[in-house]
Amino acid sequence: MIRAVLVMNTQGRPRITKFYEFWPVEKQHEAIRNVFSVLCSRAEHVSNFVDAESIFGPDSRLVYKHFATLYFVFIFDSSENELAMLDLIQVFVETLDKCFRNVCELDIVFNYSKIHAILDEIIFGGQVLETSSTEVMKAVEEITKLEAASNAINLVSKSVSNWRSR
């Protein structure tokens, strides 16, 4: 299963962190720091895999990908395939890109809940749920639409009730 998804910028600030098993906040933070120190010491054009057992305990692997100012990091165990995980990062980023048109770090900062909605459509409870970015987009758009609709209903009902009470 996938243990955690981390997105951090090149200065080591976490942008999205999601642990699929519970980790106390301090341990999360420590792990993020350790991951960052490992990642930033790696040269360019080396493999995208890192030995993560010293950070995340036995049977854990780490795959990362570097985009512009962000590191995307997936931590998982031996039941997943490293190369496939690398492509899952690709799926995630592609979806973000479709969602925000040229996604940048700020989009991720300000759309916290939407990013999580996207991530939840791709990975569910630590297992890969969906790998087609169009499908994920469809699902996320549906959520947004319904959310907007429910907002509108609220607004309408409020205004109507206001109007009635007048």
Next chain:
Amino acid sequence: MEQLKTIGRELAMGSQGGFGQSKEFLDLVKSIGEARSKAEEDRIVLREIETLKRRLLEPDIPKRKMKEYIIRLLYVEMLGHDASFGYIHAVKMTHDDALPLKRTGYLAVTLFLSDDHDLIILIVNTIQKDLRSDNYLVVCAALNAVCKLINDETIPAVLPQVVELLGHSKEAVRKKAVMALHRFYQKSPGAVSHLVSNFRKRLCDNDPGVMGASLCPLFDLVTIDAKSYKDLVSSFVSILKQVAERRLPKSYDYHQMPAPFIQVKLLKILALLGSGDKQASESMYTVLGDIIRKSDSSTNIGNAVLYECICCVASIHPNPKLLESAADVIAKFLKSDSHNLKYMGIDALGRLIKLSPQIAEQHQLAVIDCLEDPDDTLKRKTFELLYKMTKSSNVEVIVDRMVDYMISISDDHYKTYIASRCVELAEQFAPSNHWFIQTMNKVFEHAGDLVNIKVAHNLMRLIAEGFGEDDDATDSQLRSSAVESYLRIIGEPKLPSMFLQVICWVLGEYGTADGKHSASYISGKLCDIAEAYSNDETVKAYAISALMKIYAFEVAAGRKVDMLPECQSFIEELLASHSTDLQQRAYELQAVVGLDAQAVQAILPRDTRCEEIEVDKDLSFLNGYVDQAIEKGAQPYIAEDERNGMGNVSNLRSQDQHESIQHGLRFEAYELPKPPMQSKVDPVSSTDVVPVPEALSYRETHPISSVGSTSEAGSSELKLRLDGVQKKWGRPTYSTPTSSTTNSPSEKPANGASHVDSATASYSKSRDSQNTKKTEIDPEKQKLAASLFGGSSQPERRSSTGHKASRSSGGAADGSRGSKAVEKTIQQPPPPDLLDFSDEPTVTSALPSVDPFKQLEGLLDSSMSSTTNHNAGTATIAPDIMSLYGDSTASQDSLDIFHGLSTEPTGATSGETTVTTLPQSVKGPNAKDALEKDALVRQMGVNPTSQNPNLFRDLLG
């Protein structure tokens, strides 16, 4: 510059209000972005926490604002600060009716709370309600929360709803319900073991996505117990075949690969199922060959599938043709420029090397390149490979490489790991004593304190006993070479404590043995060590013991002992030490030196390290004294078991413990209201005239579940369900610990009261096996040199250690006591277990109580496979009808089980038919298309006689 750009963009967004966040939030993000140091960032975040605390206390916060506060809380916690003061607001938000707020609430609680947090109890009710919601997005949000927040105590609260959702009309919900059930299974297998068949059923879902989701739990299940899933091999193979033939909808393609993630999962499952099973493996060969041939090696994901194919080929019963093509793929990987592919290639090579050792030779250069690569990950993977292909001919090169790398890195975790690998390889394959000692010295010198203490003890024992060869000359040569090397190393600054302990011990024992060095020289060196590392009490203790031995040998040899002044002062220092241990050692030394030669020889005889010391564990030498005391009217000793009451009390206790290990105590309380529910279910299902197949099949699984869980000792669930049956089933499970212990005579005494004899036996036996551990190296080496030219796989090593232990111990221990102990060893076949059992009786009861379950499962298995055959023959009956039939008779208890069993395989067979027509069912009700597909399926020879339910649906619809 980056910052500036960021801010510019941010301002632009802020003015548009594009994200709907307040200015405050923007400012926060901006100031954190600008923070120059961690301290500054912390200050900003702490201020933010204060603001949020204040804001959250305000009355009547607008909901929109509240949502933002929660997000800000998440942000604070992501930056590593405590936001627990706001958890309750997140919990409250999950109760909200508005979808965006509810989703935010759920998001926050899943990120904030652990599954045993106190607040969970406030959410469970909401989750229950939301799982029943009409809005599927609400259901999805709730399922998401379920995965993270529900633990084994709360599983029963939501389980029925989640199971119901497996039949939801939306595939997105079904998919997530499968995943949630999987999560339950991971968290508490016992709680959902009766629902496992649902995963099989979902494998036949109309939606490929749901089918893909069900592969995840099935993978876990197969990992645990491959045997009971052998019947699915053909289904998996046919699914894989269809996926590879692009029979899934285009939307599942990824980079022109058809559903690669599903392929990867399937290949993983097949690898498990085919391992060691020739028949199952043979059914996979064609499809594997096809995939390897077809897969596109230019894309990343194509390579992922190829890699998975290699793993599968390496795991299943070998097929020369497939191995060949796998080797070709590996060659491609290794030749590639991408480090990722090289990494995968090295890994794959490590898997294949067990089957065909010669393949590594073609890639020697590539492997060396990877070893030289600056990329640490690749390097470590390569060491892994080298470890697997080590043999006595190349051990020197490999271990030297490993040691060099070990010295160069600073990562303690990996250092420990690679040090233990070096030691293991050196012990296994050492070409010469000299090399072995040198290597061990290097390992100790650079990773000393990271090495397991056992390794140090092993080394000492090895030096003491030699390699087990008969001629003493080699042994003493080994010892003097060790002494020489240690005397040289002592000079180095800052040696690890563990290494010093070894040095002290060896110098004490053998420093003066060959007469090359005088006692005063060695004792001087020992004092130097003690002085240089005066903070380390363990080293001092080793040093003083070594001194005592040296002086004792001198006295015994009749020479006069003249203590060096520094030794004198060292001993005096220890006489006044705060550590009682050091004091005692010092006093002992003084006393020994004062004795005459004969007495000293009796106390500390020379070169007796190899002799067995038998510990009289029942203290028989005190028997006379005890008898006397009893005669004088003292109370006889009552063993602890007897004092506690009945003999079976310990049994009961261990039973309890066993139960509590299986699931929390509170589980029982949750199950109490179940009996009426269960009794209701059966009548309902029989009166239900035309139930939906899914719902029906869920009920059917109940009989199976009850069988499964009855056999599981102490599962309170069915105790409550099957009131009448309970006693019948219950009894044997309680007595299982005792009954199964009698199976192996060696275990029995562990529970009884008078078991001292066998305890001693096992004790001395365990000592024996410890002692012999390092002597087994030698026969091992010989054997490996002779036969194991190819890669030595670990299982082989282990098995040889097992039976060799007794043989080599006979050779090593020449005393009569030693041989006695060996005899005992032979009488008791399973050596390592024994010790465990005598130490912890709880384990004894825990282990056997699993057994009946296993046996039952075996029973289920055979009956299942037979019914499968039967069903395959009469597969014309649509699965729905079959299940109806099964259910109508379900009220009869005895038949119940059989029908439960028979319906299940039907599900599996029907699964095949459903799956074969996957594409059409997804494409929608196009009758012509469906007919064509069906004809095609028939042509292909897949289930030629079966009627396709989907086909009819299409036609009628």
